[in-house]
Amino acid sequence: MPCILALIIFGILGIFSATHRALAKEAFDCVFRRITFRPCNTDFQEKIKGKILSKLIIRSTFLAKMVNKHYEILSWIFFILMMGSAIWVFRGGYNFYVYGSCNGLNQSGFCAFDPSGENNKVTALGDGTTCGITQQTEASLTLKNVDLSGFPVKNADGKDKVVFIGCYACDYSRKAYPDILKLIENKNANYVFAHYPAKGDTTFLSDAGYCVDKMYKDKYWDFNNYLFSTDKNYILDKSNLDKILENFNFDVKKINECINNPETKTIVENQVKELNKTNVYGTPTIFINGKAFVGPKPYRVYRSAINKFIFF
Amino acid sequence: MLNIEKIRADFNILNKKNGSVPIYFDSACMSLKPNQVINAINDYYLNYPACAGRSSHKLGDTVTKKVKEARELIAKFINAEDENEIIFTRNTTEGANLFANSIGLKKGDIVLISDKEHNSNLVPWLLLRDKLGIVVKIIPSNEDGSFNLNNLSQMISGAKIVSIVHTSNLDGATNPIKEIVEIAHKNNALVFLDAAQSIAHKKIDVKDLDVDFLAFSGHKMLGPTGTGVLYGKYKLLEKLEPFIVGGDTVLYSTYTSYKFLPIPEKFEAGLQDYAGIIGLGEAVKYLSQFDFKDIKEHELKLNTYITEELGKIKQIKIIGPKDPKDRSGIINFYIDDTDMHKFAIMLDEMANISIRSGQHCVNSWFDSKKIFNSARVSLYLYNTMKEAEIFINNLNKIIKIL
Numbered sequence: 264m265p266c267i268l269a270l271i272i273f274g275i276l277g278i279f280s281a282t283h284r285a286l287a288k289e290a291f292d293c294v295f296r297r298i299t300f301r302p303c304n305t306d307f308q309e310k311i312k313g314k315i316l317s318k319l320i321i322r323s324t325f326l327a328k329m330v331n332k333h334y335e336i337l338s339w340i341f342f343i344l345m346m347g348s349a350i351w352v353f354r355g356g357y358n359f360y361v362y363g364s365c366n367g368l369n370q371s372g373f374c375a376f377d378p379s380g381e382n383n384k385v386t387a388l389g390d391g392t393t394c395g396i397t398q399q400t401e402a403s404l405t406l407k408n409v410d411l412s413g414f415p416v417k418n419a420d421g422k423d424k425v426v427f428i429g430c431y432a433c434d435y436s437r438k439a440y441p442d443i444l445k446l447i448e449n450k451n452a453n454y455v456f457a458h459y460p461a462k463g464d465t466t467f468l469s470d471a472g473y474c475v476d477k478m479y480k481d482k483y484w485d486f487n488n489y490l491f492s493t494d495k496n497y498i499l500d501k502s503n504l505d506k507i508l509e510n511f512n513f514d515v516k517k518i519n520e521c522i523n524n525p526e527t528k529t530i531v532e533n534q535v536k537e538l539n540k541t542n543v544y545g546t547p548t549i550f551i552n553g554k555a556f557v558g559p560k561p562y563r564v565y566r567s568a569i570n571k572f573i574f575f
Numbered sequence: 576m577l578n579i580e581k582i583r584a585d586f587n588i589l590n591k592k593n594g595s596v597p598i599y600f601d602s603a604c605m606s607l608k609p610n611q612v613i614n615a616i617n618d619y620y621l622n623y624p625a626c627a628g629r630s631s632h633k634l635g636d637t638v639t640k641k642v643k644e645a646r647e648l649i650a651k652f653i654n655a656e657d658e659n660e661i662i663f664t665r666n667t668t669e670g671a672n673l674f675a676n677s678i679g680l681k682k683g684d685i686v687l688i689s690d691k692e693h694n695s696n697l698v699p700w701l702l703l704r705d706k707l708g709i710v711v712k713i714i715p716s717n718e719d720g721s722f723n724l725n726n727l728s729q730m731i732s733g734a735k736i737v738s739i740v741h742t743s744n745l746d747g748a749t750n751p752i753k754e755i756v757e758i759a760h761k762n763n764a765l766v767f768l769d770a771a772q773s774i775a776h777k778k779i780d781v782k783d784l785d786v787d788f789l790a791f792s793g794h795k796m797l798g799p800t801g802t803g804v805l806y807g808k809y810k811l812l813e814k815l816e817p818f819i820v821g822g823d824t825v826l827y828s829t830y831t832s833y834k835f836l837p838i839p840e841k842f843e844a845g846l847q848d849y850a851g852i853i854g855l856g857e858a859v860k861y862l863s864q865f866d867f868k869d870i871k872e873h874e875l876k877l878n879t880y881i882t883e884e885l886g887k888i889k890q891i892k893i894i895g896p897k898d899p900k901d902r903s904g905i906i907n908f909y910i911d912d913t914d915m916h917k918f919a920i921m922l923d924e925m926a927n928i929s930i931r932s933g934q935h936c937v938n939s940w941f942d943s944k945k946i947f948n949s950a951r952v953s954l955y956l957y958n959t960m961k962e963a964e965i966f967i968n969n970l971n972k973i974i975k976i977l
Binding site: 309310312313314316317318320321324327328331 | 972
């Protein structure tokens with residue numbers, strides 16, 4: 264057992280150090296002998312043991328004595344711990360690749376590959392001011408019993424289904440948006456966009472979006488792209504809305520009538536109520552074939568979800 | 576009496592300014608080299624790196640002269656009759672092989688060796704047993720590892736050769752060579768002496784010992800690695816057939832014939848390690864300044880201290896004679912069911928103490944005694960009592976964790 268342990272440790276250290284490379288070679292020889300049912304080279308075993316004990320004996324004779332006495336058992340314990348760690352690291356790497364977080368889907372614990380937690384940052388719903396990492400609530404995100412029929416749809420015949428719940432004022436939604444567009448483009452997926460006014464007063468943009476979709480369906484996606492790509496402060500200023508609408512050659516008057524229509528208000532409010540049924544707790548929340556991704560994930564995460572690379 | 580501080584000043588490795596100075600207790604394997612030897616080797620490469628014997632230019636003449644000087648020094652060192660009785664080899668092993676393969680043994684010839692021979696004085700004979708059909712007989716030692724002359728007397732009849740170690744690298748015990756030679760010669764057997772361990776620790780007088788052949792290495796006697804000597808009585812050397820032949824061994828050759836050079840060139844085939852030979856000569860010169868009695872006394876003082884301290888540790892068993900005066904500078908010890916490599920590694924890591932662990936090329940003895948391996952301390956003229964104390968202190972620490 265010590266030689267397997269030594270092989271792994273020295274194998275890793277050997278990447279950086281020639282001395283350890285030689286030891287790794289000896290350890291490999293030892294492991295090879297073991298698996299071919301031959302005795303391990305005792306020189307190597309004793310060399311490693313001797314080196315460890317000589318370091319310990321300087322500090323504590325008792326500790327050195329214990330290690331010497333229980334060397335084999337300790338080796339097994341370290342081996343098991345190391346294998347556990349290795350599995351944990353592999354799992355973390357896998358999670359990071361497919362979910363953008365080492366800790367699993369939408370988990371915001373520390374991840375060495377994403378130390379600042381960028382992939383999990385959201386604009387929290389509620390007071391509309393909390394941004395950053397929000398610990399996931401127990402609520403399970405779902406699209407079951409959620410009526411999305413009133414929201415803009417692209418590629419209605421697409422095999423895969425992507426639902427983007429985002430907010431124009433949310434930096435994280437704005438970060439995720441281009442990747443989702445790219446995904447839709449590449450995969451020709453059925454795409455539903457739902458604006459959730461999570462931050463600031465953006466309900467007027469929900470109303471405007473609804474009316475544009477209703478009246479200028481073919482122009483809606485250009486309008487939506489514009490809102491996500493233009494300076495946030497500009498689009499959040501209500502007084503600029505008419506200019507924006509004008510730039511798209513929309514009938515500003517008619518759209519404003521639609522926006523101010525109480526029926527529109529009711530529909531938009533109902534849409535938010537429907538979105539709340541998903542148990543959404545922050546934006547962006549992106550459902551890809553039913554699986555929810557909260558926060559702006561790297562593009563590969565969305566692609567993996569579509570490609571069904573996810574095993575767990 | 577030896578001036579240890581003065582001696583240590585000659586060894587660069589013992590005077591490192593930066594880094595720790597090793598406590599070198601492995602001189603039975605390889606001695607350290609004094610600066611005088613290293614300088615002599617450097618001098619060859621820097622100032623006259625030419626061939627000896629064959630080139631007639633000034634540089635070649637210098638090498639020829641220096642090699643001749645080395646041969647003379649060595650001849651004088653072992654009190655050989657003639658400098659031409661000194662044949663340069665790479666080491667004792669090569670000397671033993673040269674002798675074994677040149678003496679002209681035939682099927683059925685009997686060779687006697689002791690039960691504590693180094694592989695270099697065992698394997699060549701076993702190989703000849705397999706190739707030629709000679710008979711190799713082992714002379715059993717006494718229980719304490721000392722040589723049993725009675726056993727030799729009983730086995731000598733019909734033997735052609737007694738090939739024996741002088742001082743054993745296993746336990747430091749020195750065999751009674753004069754008595755062995757006397758018994759052998761009375762029975763018309765030749766004696767080959769493996770002097771690898773003794774040459775650096777005691778005065779060897781080949782005339783006094785009356786051995787027929789003797790081999791030793793340079794690297795155990797402060798000389799360079801890859802150097803050694805086979806001594807043989809001139810008349811006996813004349814009867815030997817060369818083992819390795821070619822360049823520099825013949826006076827002339829045609830496509831169908833050759834004529835060998837006289838001894839010793841006839842046995843020194845190919846270009847020699849001139850730097851090594853000159854270095855070996857310098858080592859002999861260096862050693863010659865000391866009285867071997869002083870070296871022996873110094874080693875005994877250290878050996879006695881270490882033996883007494885080891886005696887206080889009940890698990891430790893010392894191989895060979897109990898009395899340190901019978902063990903030269905060697906203390907070889909083991910603990911039942913313990914791999915002694917661990918001791919060597921730990922001493923090295925803990926206090927930079929270099930000792931040897933393993934079976935010391937005497938696997939046959941360990942195999943017969945069912946002992947796994949041992950740790951060997953081997954002392955020399957540059958070791959100090961302080962080093963011995965550090966060794967014992969650290970060994971005691973290791974013992975505590977077993």
